[in-house]
Every structure is written in C-alpha cells, then in structure tokens.
Amino acid sequence: MLQTSASVGSNTHTVEFGLFFDIDGVVTRGRTLLPHSKSAFRLLTDDSGHFLVPSIFVTNAGNTVRQSKAKQLSDWLGIQVLNTLILVHNSINFLDTLMLHNYRL
Numbered sequence: 646m647l648q649t650s651a652s653v654g655s656n657t658h659t660v661e662f663g664l665f666f667d668i669d670g671v672v673t674r675g676r677t678l679l680p681h682s683k684s685a686f687r688l689l690t691d692d693s694g695h696f697l698v699p700s701i702f703v704t705n706a707g708n709t710v711r712q713s714k715a716k717q718l719s720d721w722l723g724i725q726v727l728n729t730l731i732l733v734h735n736s737i738n739f740l741d742t743l744m745l746h747n748y749r750l
Contacts, residue, residue: 664699669704669706714728714731715728715730
C-alpha cells in the first residue's frame with residue numbers, strides 16, 4: 646500500500662493508494678495527447694498542478710529520456726510532472742523511486 650500525505654488548501658489527509666499511468670497508448674499515442682487526458686489529470690491535481698494522489702508514469706520506450714518526457718507531459722497536461730515520476734524500462738529501480746517521494750508500500 647502506498648501512503649503519503651496530501652494537502653488541499655488547509656486540509657491535509659493521508660492517501661493510502663497510488664496511481665500508475667502507462668504513458669504509451671493511455672495518456673498519449675505517439676506524439677499526440679489523447680482526448681480527455683488533460684481534463685482527467687486536472688481532477689487528480691490541485692490548483693498548482695501538484696498531484697493529490699501519489700502518481701507515477703511508466704513507459705517501455707527505451708529511447709526516452711526521463712527529463713524530456715517529464716517536460717513534454719508537463720507542457721501537454723498543464724501540470725507539474727517531475728522527471729523522478731517517470732519510470733522507463735531502463736530507469737532507476739522502482740523501490741528507489743517510491744523512497745525518493747516518501748511513498749511507503
């Protein structure tokens with residue numbers, strides 16, 4: 646179980662789950678943002694574009710650089726996607742990513 650604290654305004658609550666988003670074919674198709682992706686992610690973020698629920702993006706595109714994919718998603722979705730939230734099949738270990746963001750299994 647993933648656990649982290651999230652703040653919305655003056656309310657802080659503990660979230661006991663997290664979300665994984667497959668970028669390829671779910672959020673985007675090739676270099677195109679799929680319809681409703683942007684509006685869906687607005688529901689998962691606060692007014693500043695920060696996630697309300699722990700979220701990680703995964704891709705099997707081995708030719709992807711995490712930093713450029715994070716910037717591309719940030720620009721397309723209008724939210725803050727940190728490069729440490731992108732898991733490429735050859736990127737850092739999954740558990741290291743969870744620990745980096747203070748998520749607990």
